[in-house]
Amino acid sequence: QVQLxxxxxxxxxxxxxxRLSCAASGRPFSSYAMGWFRQAPGKEREFVATITGSxxxxxxxxxxxxxxxxxxxxxxxxxYLQMDSLKPDDTAVYYCAQDGGTGKSIRLSxxxxxxxxxxxVTVSS
Numbered sequence: 001q002v003q004l005x006x007x008x009x010x011x012x013x014x015x016x017x018x019r020l021s022c023a024a025s026g027r028p029f030s031s032y033a034m035g036w037f038r039q040a041p042g043k044e045r046e047f048v049a050t051i052t053g054s055x056x057x058x059x060x061x062x063x064x065x066x067x068x069x070x071x072x073x074x075x076x077x078x079x080y081l082q083m084d085s086l087k088p089d090d091t092a093v094y095y096c097a098q099d100g101g102t103g104k105s106i107r108l109s110x111x112x113x114x115x116x117x118x119x120x121v122t123v124s125s
Contacts, residue, residue: 002026002114004096009119012086016123020081022096022116030054030074033099033106036081038092038121048094049081050106059107064090086123093118 008020022034035050049060049070058070069082079096099106100113 002098004098004114004116006094006096006116006119009094009121011122011124013124014086014088016086017082017084018086018121020083020094020096020119020121022079022081024077024079024096024098027098029077033111034070034072034079035097035099035106035112036070036079036094037097037109038090038094039118040089040092043092045095045109047107047109051079052106053099083121086121088123088125090121091123092121094121 003025004022006022012018030053033052036048037045038048039045047061048064049068051058051070051072055072067085072079095118096116097112098114102111104111
């Protein structure tokens with residue numbers, strides 16, 4: 001039984017920073033890639049960032065590259081998203097997800113089997 005629980009969201013002014021965390025349980029954490037996605041009101045879920053199981057490779061959406069950093073601490077079964085230089089259009093519910101052997105790219109939502117409940121990030125002008 002896999003559980004993913006996001007935390008760290010909130011309200012921040014443009015230019016500010018937030019650090020999101022996602023704590024995982026239920027299966028060997030280091031065996032799986034982890035991803036962050038976001039969904040703004042009225043919009044489809046979009047890819048934000050992903051990290052391989054060992055932490056050796058990371059990938060970012062062009063919209064966040066240079067501003068967001070994904071990392072993981074496998075000893076703590078936790079993945080992080082450091083969000084700097086936040087913009088109002090970063091406002092969304094942010095979800096973490098765990099890879100599930102679907103054969104799909106880890107830069108696609110279809111590449112993940114398990115999802116957290118989401119945490120709200122709101123960036124004011």
